[in-house]
Amino acid sequence: xxxxxxxxxxxxxxxxxxxxxxxxxxxxxxxxxxxxxxxxxxxxxxxxxxxxxxxxxxxxxxxxxxxxxxxxxxxxxxxxxxxxxxxxxxxxxxxxxxxxxxxxxxxxxxxxxxxxxxxxxxxxxxxxxxxxxxxxxxxxxxxxxxxxxxxxxxxxxxxxxxxxxxxxxxxxxxxxxxxxx
Amino acid sequence: xxxxxxxxxxxxxxxxxxxxxxxxxxxxxxxxxxxxxxxxxxxxxxxxxxxxxxxxxxxxxxxxxxxxxxxxxxxxxxxxxxxxxxxxxxxxxxxxxxxxxxxxxxxxxxxxxxxxxxxxxxxxxxxxxxxxxx
Numbered sequence: 212x213x214x215x216x217x218x219x220x221x222x223x224x225x226x227x228x229x230x231x232x233x234x235x236x237x238x239x240x241x242x243x244x245x246x247x248x249x250x251x252x253x254x255x256x257x258x259x260x261x262x263x264x265x266x267x268x269x270x271x272x273x274x275x276x277x278x279x280x281x282x283x284x285x286x287x288x289x290x291x292x293x294x295x296x297x298x299x300x301x302x303x304x305x306x307x308x309x310x311x312x313x314x315x316x317x318x319x320x321x322x323x324x325x326x327x328x329x330x331x332x333x334x335x336x337x338x339x340x341x342x343x344x345x346x347x348x349x350x351x352x353x354x355x356x357x358x359x360x361x362x363x364x365x366x367x368x369x370x371x372x373x374x375x376x377x378x379x380x381x382x383x384x385x386x387x388x389x390x391x392x
Numbered sequence: 393x394x395x396x397x398x399x400x401x402x403x404x405x406x407x408x409x410x411x412x413x414x415x416x417x418x419x420x421x422x423x424x425x426x427x428x429x430x431x432x433x434x435x436x437x438x439x440x441x442x443x444x445x446x447x448x449x450x451x452x453x454x455x456x457x458x459x460x461x462x463x464x465x466x467x468x469x470x471x472x473x474x475x476x477x478x479x480x481x482x483x484x485x486x487x488x489x490x491x492x493x494x495x496x497x498x499x500x501x502x503x504x505x506x507x508x509x510x511x512x513x514x515x516x517x518x519x520x521x522x523x524x525x526x
């Protein structure tokens with residue numbers, strides 16, 4: 212799994228005219244994956260965040276996976292560092308979240324985005340291919356050639372979790388982005 | 393019974409290992425298909441492989457085709473455990489020689505049920521609620 216810093220760039224608001232997963236479907240996928248990994252005792256809860264607000268964790272881990280083919284997009288997950296540590300400890304059966312290493316975190320957060328991304332892929336037109344996950348310590352920012360199509364802000368034990376789907380900007384010459392429709 | 397867990401995620405291997413060791417399997421692990429083939433060529437031939445699809449170096453589909461091309465490994469049971477849920481991909485994996493297919497996320501019971509269907513867990517054997525947890 213790659214450790215990388217994403218390219219700098221600003222996220223735009225929700226797109227229009229571009230095919231994207233329904234927010235409730237994204238919520239369902241995310242909750243299913245979360246429950247499978249950490250159990251049902253501490254569910255993800257909704258969290259109200261103003262549109263366009265940056266992910267507001269003091270420390271964060273981020274991961275992305277790209278879908279290409281019948282549909283194109285990028286699925287990202289951003290986690291408060293303590294959330295990432297607890298998730299990782301749970302997945303690796305490590306007793307204390309304080310004992311989790313950066314390598315452990317990269318592995319677990321990468322698998323989280325892989326599972327969410329794979330299930331998002333199944334919601335969209337195919338056939339498509341899912342990339343291997345890319346993981347970064349810190350917040351994810353993205354190039355200007357994608358825009359946020361769908362964003363889910365959640366809280367786990369009071370700390371923020373964000374799942375986003377990014378799609379290419381509509382292009383009049385690209386049938387995948389729907390710009391000509 | 394011996395299970396080989398093939399997944400590039402150490403966290404996912406850990407989850408699967410806890411499930412199958414709860415069923416009293418001995419386990420080995422590989423982080424991609426090529427590493428799994430290397431182990432098998434060195435004599436570590438499991439009864440069942442739990443195989444992810446998307447992995448670096450060698451993906452799970454290629455691994456399955458490689459295993460199925462070797463008659464000495466015809467008795468090895470192959471179970472895909474992956475986020476790949478497109479019908480086309482499932483059919484492709486089964487046609488290549490996978491016996492079962494589990495889509496992530498899964499519950500421990502889903503793995504136990506599939507292994508039971510494959511005859512690798514005694515009927516009425518250990519259930520997830522009996523101590524096998526993800």
